[in-house]
Each structure stands twice: as C-alpha cells, then as structure tokens.
Amino acid sequence: MATDTAPTNxxxxxERATTxxxxGIAALINFWAAQGQMLPRTLGETYENLRDFFVVRQDGRVIGCAALHITWSDLAELKSLAVEESTQSRGIGAALVRAxxxxxxxxxxxxxxxxxxxPGFFERLDWEQADVMNLPRKVWNECYRCPKFPGCDEIAMILDLKPADAAS
Ligand SMILES: CC(C)(COP(=O)(O)OP(=O)(O)OC[C@H]1O[C@@H](n2cnc3c(N)ncnc32)[C@H](O)[C@@H]1OP(=O)(O)O)[C@@H](O)C(=O)NCCC(=O)NCCS
Known part of the structure; x- marks a missing residue:
C-alpha cells in the first residue's frame, strides 16, 4: 500500500494487516504494554479490530503496526502504534502514521x-497537543481497562485533516 522513504533511503x-x-501484532503491542508504554491487547481484540491495522513486515514477521479506529462521523483514533525495538529510528513509525x-x-x-x-514524535509529523477534555467523551470508552485509570498521564495529540479554507 503506502510506500514511504526514510531519511536513510x-x-x-x-501494508494492510491480514489474519x-x-x-505478531498482539505480541508487538503487548511487548510495549508490559513496559507501560501502551494498552495491552488480547489476541481476540486484535482479530476483532484487524481491519483497522496497517503493518510493516520484515521476512513475513510484523515489525511495526498502527491502527486507525473510527470513533464518530468526523473523528478517528490512531492507536496501537508500535515498532519493534531493534528496528526503531528508521522511519517505520512515521510511515505507519502517514498511512x-x-x-x-x-x-x-x-x-x-x-x-x-x-508527543515529540507526533509533533514532528505536524500533530498538535490538545486539551484532552476537549475530546468527545466517547474516546474514553477504553480507559477503564488501563492500569493507570483514572490517573491518565498520556498526552492528547490532534491532527486536523480539513483543508485550511474549509476549517471555518
Ligand atoms: C513511538 C514509536 C512507534 C516510533 O517508532 P519509530 O519507527 O522508531 O519511529 P521513526 O523512526 O519514524 O521516528 C523515531 C525517531 O527516529 C528518528 N528517525 C526517523 N528516521 C530516522 C532515520 N532514518 N535515521 C535516524 N533517525 C531517524 C526520528 O527523528 C524520531 O526521533 P524521536 O525518537 O526523537 O521522536 C516507537 O518508538 C515505539 O514503538 N515505541 C513504543 C510504543 C509507543 O510508545 N507507541 C506510541 C503509542 S501512541
């Protein structure tokens, strides 16, 4: 699908994920979840949401993943962004966000x-920090599963997709 060129060429x-x-997706997410970097996913949840996922593979193995989950008519969450530790800083995360x-x-x-x-990673891709309280309440529907709930310390980032002349 989308092809991106990292600074190293x-x-x-x-690509879109398949069953x-x-x-591989669940293993990658849960590796980082065990380090408190993101929410864990069961294998069942991963398959139920598989059509949200993009992946980057190396020799058939998933080394990066990200999901776009529609929340409402105008809004979606970019979630479950993860890149294998040994393949970081090669532009894989940025390419997944762009997809x-x-x-x-x-x-x-x-x-x-x-x-x-x-937040710095997203800011380099033109996302902006936002007040989490300005997001619709529906976005919190997964928070009760978070080990940190209700003491959320994640930062909300927003990317406006509307062209400037339509943003009135
Ligand atoms: C956040 C995460 C997805 C980034 O993935 P990544 O593949 O390393 O991302 P990129 O390579 O596109 O960019 C990462 C960094 O490498 C740098 N970089 C990108 N391409 C590069 C290249 N070819 N050479 C050198 N540096 C490069 C970027 O400037 C960026 O800098 P930063 O770490 O200061 O932000 C990854 O660190 C990760 O999986 N973290 C754990 C889980 C997590 O925090 N997920 C986010 C939840 S929303």
Missing part, C-alpha cells in the same frame, strides 16, 4: 487524535 512498505499478522493519515483523509474524516507518551 530505506523503503518502508506499509496472518494477528499474533493512517492517508486513510483518514480518504474516509473524509475531519480530525485524528492519539493518546501518547511520545
């Missing part, structure tokens, strides 16, 4: 949001 191929990627943004535009969404501990 290494091509990053982002063969389910275990989600591309899909968000194709779907006609106005805004994307993400909850993250890595």
């Amino acid at each position: 290494t091509e990053v191929h982002v 063969r990627d389910g275990e 989600c943004v591309e899909e968000g535009r194709a779907l006609g969404l106005d805004r994307l949001f993400a909850l993250t501990y890595r």
